Amino acid sequence: xxxxxxxxxxxxxxxxxxxxxxxxxxxxxxxxxxxxxxxxxxxxxxxxxxxxxxxxxxxxxxxxxxxxxxxxxxxxxxxxxxxxxxxxxxxxxxxxxxxxxxxxxxxxxxxxxxxxxxxxxxxxxxxxxxxxxxxxxxxxxxxxxxxxxxxxxxxxxxxxxxxxxxxxxxxxxxxxxxxxxxxxxxxx
Numbered sequence: 001x002x003x004x005x006x007x008x009x010x011x012x013x014x015x016x017x018x019x020x021x022x023x024x025x026x027x028x029x030x031x032x033x034x035x036x037x038x039x040x041x042x043x044x045x046x047x048x049x050x051x052x053x054x055x056x057x058x059x060x061x062x063x064x065x066x067x068x069x070x071x072x073x074x075x076x077x078x079x080x081x082x083x084x085x086x087x088x089x090x091x092x093x094x095x096x097x098x099x100x101x102x103x104x105x106x107x108x109x110x111x112x113x114x115x116x117x118x119x120x121x122x123x124x125x126x127x128x129x130x131x132x133x134x135x136x137x138x139x140x141x142x143x144x145x146x147x148x149x150x151x152x153x154x155x156x157x158x159x160x161x162x163x164x165x166x167x168x169x170x171x172x173x174x175x176x177x178x179x180x181x182x183x184x185x186x187x188x
Contacts, residue, residue, distance in 0.1 A: 012107040030057045039071075046072040046082040087122065091143070094171045095120040098145060101165030111157060114150040143175070 024031040033056040039049040052066040070083030084092070095118040106113050122143045128136035149158050166172050 006112075008107060008110045008112045010103045010107040010111075010113045012104045014104065014108045017104065018108075032056075042070075042082070043080075044072070045077070045079045046070065048083075087124065087140070090140075090175070091120045091122050094143065094169075094175060095145060097169045097171035098162075098165050101169050102147070102149070102161055105161045105164045105168075106151060106153075109157070109161065111161060112152040114152075115148070116150075117148045119146045119148075120144065 033054060035054050037049050037051045039047050041047050047070075049069045049071065050066050051063065051069075053060055053062045055061065069089065071086050071089060072082040073079035073085055074081045099116055099118050102116055103113060120143065122140040124140050125133075125136045127133040128138040147162055149162070151158055151161075153161070
């Protein structure tokens, strides 16, 4: 009697990603993407951001729906706590990007995932952003990501999947490497 192994399905169309890599390597102008968000101040430290379009593959693209994100500061900062803080969104972005990569890399390596959970923490001395100590940086002092992964793989294989995800993560790169940021003001 022979048994047939079930195909691995982590919900990632790896063939489409590999085909896109080949197509965009042959036509690199299409690989130039511009991600966009629009933010509107609501009141106090509360703002609301929307994401609905981006530029890629040589033209404007639209998401299937508009995504809305509320950001605010917590009540301990005398704010209304109407949303996650902007730095918490950074942590969400990092954990989400790394986790998407885990799923894609595992699929490509034919590793079936059963569960993946990332816990992420970022340490910050807020004396910097409060302007109380000019020697304290405004950003994170350190970020820790801890994964709990249950998969049909050895611990070494799982560690290799996470390492490859980290290597390919756009958000990991943006956080760990300097990025030029230009701020323009149109007052009126």
